[in-house]
Amino acid sequence: MRSRNGNFNFSLRLCTIILFNSLALSASEYLISYKYVVKDATLYNETLLVSKAMTKCEGNPQEEFILQNNSEENLKKLISKNPEEFLEYIHKLGLHVNHDEKTINLQNSYTTILTLKTTCFKVDFNDNFATIAPLK
Amino acid sequence: MKYSILIATLLSVSTLFSADVVQTTDAIVIQQTNAELAKVKAQLALAEQENQIVTQELAQREEELAAAASASDAAKEEVLKENKTIHISVVGQGVAPMNTYSPAQAYALAKRAAIADAYRAIAEKVKGVRIDGQDTIKNMMVQRSTIRTYVQAMVKNADIVETTFKEGLCEVEMEILISHSDFAQ
Numbered sequence: 321m322r323s324r325n326g327n328f329n330f331s332l333r334l335c336t337i338i339l340f341n342s343l344a345l346s347a348s349e350y351l352i353s354y355k356y357v358v359k360d361a362t363l364y365n366e367t368l369l370v371s372k373a374m375t376k377c378e379g380n381p382q383e384e385f386i387l388q389n390n391s392e393e394n395l396k397k398l399i400s401k402n403p404e405e406f407l408e409y410i411h412k413l414g415l416h417v418n419h420d421e422k423t424i425n426l427q428n429s430y431t432t433i434l435t436l437k438t439t440c441f442k443v444d445f446n447d448n449f450a451t452i453a454p455l456k
Numbered sequence: 457m458k459y460s461i462l463i464a465t466l467l468s469v470s471t472l473f474s475a476d477v478v479q480t481t482d483a484i485v486i487q488q489t490n491a492e493l494a495k496v497k498a499q500l501a502l503a504e505q506e507n508q509i510v511t512q513e514l515a516q517r518e519e520e521l522a523a524a525a526s527a528s529d530a531a532k533e534e535v536l537k538e539n540k541t542i543h544i545s546v547v548g549q550g551v552a553p554m555n556t557y558s559p560a561q562a563y564a565l566a567k568r569a570a571i572a573d574a575y576r577a578i579a580e581k582v583k584g585v586r587i588d589g590q591d592t593i594k595n596m597m598v599q600r601s602t603i604r605t606y607v608q609a610m611v612k613n614a615d616i617v618e619t620t621f622k623e624g625l626c627e628v629e630m631e632i633l634i635s636h637s638d639f640a641q
Contacts, residue, residue: 358572361551363565411571414612417579423603432572 349373354436377440379455548574566626574630579609
């Protein structure tokens, strides 16, 4: 038979486990890649790919970004509500620059490709905001 | 006879007086010339002193310049060694496409293109450009002239300082702070 103190400890442990599990349930991992192509000073193509990670990602969360959220649990919808802020954040994280310029018989043309290679992001959804951080 | 003797004595006295006057004038001239010579000598001495001072100053300046040049070389090394930051500022240009639905869309697309151009400019400044050139000449005439340039880099933490949009052209001023540790990663 358990003592009163023993029961208290047991219930405390149970409560903490439930609390941490509930917090962990709202956290998820997403794979995000971004690419845009500029041809002769004009934006030619822009792609932002977001998908839920099907396997667990490794690494520690880096610079995090907070997006306003209205109880949304879908990252795509959340980003589509604040696309400019999110793209600015992606630019800050770092993009690969690939520039190819040709001058044939004094006529110039160029293509610049900016790419964020597929990166795993940890996303924590809360009631009023969502926290996004890349895992490295 | 008396008168003649008197005249003779007068004449002799007058000649004596005149000789004294000449002597006194000669002495004054000599004194003046001596004074002028002394002045000239003093001026020469001053000029020599000034020359010495100027040569000393020139030597000092040369030494200072040499020291500054060596210090700048040392500073260049310090930038790489001691994680000091380098500030780079560029301007990127982008044009809105012809088939846009609204001015806002045109602005957004032009800005994106300008950002890409600014990133390219930063990459060129920091990492450099690879250049290939090829000219085809036939019958002493240039048939085809080709220049290809490549830039490949990774740019992060670049900040947009200012954006302007005028007559379909968007200009983005961008800056970046770079330290040695950025390259070490």
